[in-house]
Amino acid sequence: MAKARSQFICQNCGAVSTRWAGRCDSCGEWNTLVEENTGSGIGATPAARALKKGTPVQLVPLSGEIEEAPRVATQIAEFDRVTGGGFVRGSAVLLGGDPGIGKSTLLMQAAAALAKAGHPVIYVSGEEAVAQIRLRARRLDAVEPQVGLAAETSVENIIATLETGPPPALVIVDSIQTMWTDIAESAPGTVTQVRASAQALIRYAKKTGASVVLVGHVTKEGQIAGPRVVEHMVDAVLYFEGEGGHHFRILRTVKNRFGPTDEIGVFEMSDAGLREVANPSELFLGERNVSAPGAAVFAGMEGTRPVLVEIQALVAQSTLATPRRAVVGWDSARLSMVLAVLEAHCGVRLGGHDVYLNVAGGYRIAEPAADIAVAAALVSSLSGKALGADRAFFGEVSLSGAARPVAHAGQRLKEAEKLGFARAMVPKGCLDGQKTGIAVSEFSDLAELVAAIAGGSD
Ligand code: TYD
Ligand code: MG
Numbered sequence: 480m481a482k483a484r485s486q487f488i489c490q491n492c493g494a495v496s497t498r499w500a501g502r503c504d505s506c507g508e509w510n511t512l513v514e515e516n517t518g519s520g521i522g523a524t525p526a527a528r529a530l531k532k533g534t535p536v537q538l539v540p541l542s543g544e545i546e547e548a549p550r551v552a553t554q555i556a557e558f559d560r561v562t563g564g565g566f567v568r569g570s571a572v573l574l575g576g577d578p579g580i581g582k583s584t585l586l587m588q589a590a591a592a593l594a595k596a597g598h599p600v601i602y603v604s605g606e607e608a609v610a611q612i613r614l615r616a617r618r619l620d621a622v623e624p625q626v627g628l629a630a631e632t633s634v635e636n637i638i639a640t641l642e643t644g645p646p647p648a649l650v651i652v653d654s655i656q657t658m659w660t661d662i663a664e665s666a667p668g669t670v671t672q673v674r675a676s677a678q679a680l681i682r683y684a685k686k687t688g689a690s691v692v693l694v695g696h697v698t699k700e701g702q703i704a705g706p707r708v709v710e711h712m713v714d715a716v717l718y719f720e721g722e723g724g725h726h727f728r729i730l731r732t733v734k735n736r737f738g739p740t741d742e743i744g745v746f747e748m749s750d751a752g753l754r755e756v757a758n759p760s761e762l763f764l765g766e767r768n769v770s771a772p773g774a775a776v777f778a779g780m781e782g783t784r785p786v787l788v789e790i791q792a793l794v795a796q797s798t799l800a801t802p803r804r805a806v807v808g809w810d811s812a813r814l815s816m817v818l819a820v821l822e823a824h825c826g827v828r829l830g831g832h833d834v835y836l837n838v839a840g841g842y843r844i845a846e847p848a849a850d851i852a853v854a855a856a857l858v859s860s861l862s863g864k865a866l867g868a869d870r871a872f873f874g875e876v877s878l879s880g881a882a883r884p885v886a887h888a889g890q891r892l893k894e895a896e897k898l899g900f901a902r903a904m905v906p907k908g909c910l911d912g913q914k915t916g917i918a919v920s921e922f923s924d925l926a927e928l929v930a931a932i933a934g935g936s937d
Contacts, residue, residue, distance in 0.1 A: 563738015591621030598648035605657030722841030769868030773860030777852035785894035808838025824880030
């Protein structure tokens with residue numbers, strides 16, 4: 480008989496090692512290796528399972544008939560946009576996010592919306608008692624008799640419960656870290672337990688055609704502790720994020736086997752739960768001081784949707800030997816690059832200045848297309864010349880100082896026009912002969928932009 484062997488599994492990244500170490504070799508985290516017995520069950524090594532001869536499976540041609548994946552839409556437009564049109568039947572979705580960001584709130588609202596449209600939903604919470612969930616539902620005005628509620632943490636009990644009736648349209652499991660199964664021997668919350676529990680629930684989804692949403696809490700480092708390993712098993716991974724002190728929340732797709740991965744849904748947390756924000760640009764541009772130098776409006780894209788945000792820069796004489804560089808909402812390495820290009824190719828001396836950069840509203844920009852807007856904000860702050868309230872920027876900067884065109888110029892300009900912007904400065908080659916309703920000035924070098932701003936030649 481195979482002897483039960485123990486392994487040490489990193490609780491952060493799921494790497495397996497045969498001996499304990501203070502630091503995981505794979506991800507470099509400290510104190511994350513935990514001994515887990517994997518002699519049997521899902522986490523078992525193949526050698527520990529009984530050897531069995533395989534049966535051949537039927538091969539089919541790739542060119543066969545297909546059906547569009549059947550979906551259940553929540554009718555919450557911002558949610559459905561992110562999933563690509565609703566939950567696909569039989570699929571599993573992981574919803575990750577910081578504790579307290581609003582995952583349970585969002586799912587409770589989605590559950591109520593689905594139930595209202597006649598789709599049965601089951602909500603299983605391993606974190607809150609039934610009375611607590613009912614109280615929340617009442618506060619959210621989401622009391623729907625079609626939503627079945629249970630406070631349970633045993634996966635076997637949950638699946639037995641689900642199998643007593645017809646499969647619901649959606650099963651919500653909040654959260655996967657609190658679930659445990661008899662198949663795995665380790666303690667609840669460990670990687671082996673999380674993986675085995677998720678596997679059992681995903682199997683239920685595939686078998687019955689019900690969609691399953693698993694909630695996963697994220698650690699401070701921004702990774703889903705434990706459920707990191709679940710990311711590979713599910714069909715879609717969504718992250719719910721927001722900045723402390725700001726009310727808005729962004730739902731982002733990280734992986735989606737049935738839809739786009741760069742869409743966002745924007746919500747605002749209010750007393751009565753999450754409210755959809757259909758036009759995020761208005762939210763991010765809401766309280767800007769249009770006449771102050773150092774502020775540039777960036778016309779960005781999130782998936783198929785244009786989003787305008789204000790980038791604020793402050794450049795001040797430094798008293799420190801090594802001037803300070805602080806960035807909120809953008810990549811600091813990217814800022815260093817823009818500063819270096821300004822210094823090397825445009826004669827803008829920033830070596831003796833502290834530089835602070837902030838993206839208004841607590842929003843995070845991931846696109847390199849923000850380079851030009853950042854450069855404009857920096858030059859505007861240094862020269863003390865405001866950029867004008869009616870002007871938007873976008874474009875990438877290369878290390879040679881050239882301004883590089885970016886995609887979706889037409890959509891970016893259209894959004895700017897819709898929000899009352901009259902002018903835009905963009906790299907040459909963006910427009911490709913397209914007509915726009917706003918005055919576009921094109922340039923091919925960052926130095927040209929710097930000269931235009933510092934010279935005040937509006
Ligand atoms: P919750 O959905 O419990 O977060 P998670 O499941 O991600 O841990 O959200 C909890 C926070 O949301 C809590 O700080 C209170 C706030 N909140 C509101 O502001 N308004 C509301 O209507 C609700 C239900 C929660
Ligand atoms: Mg919760």
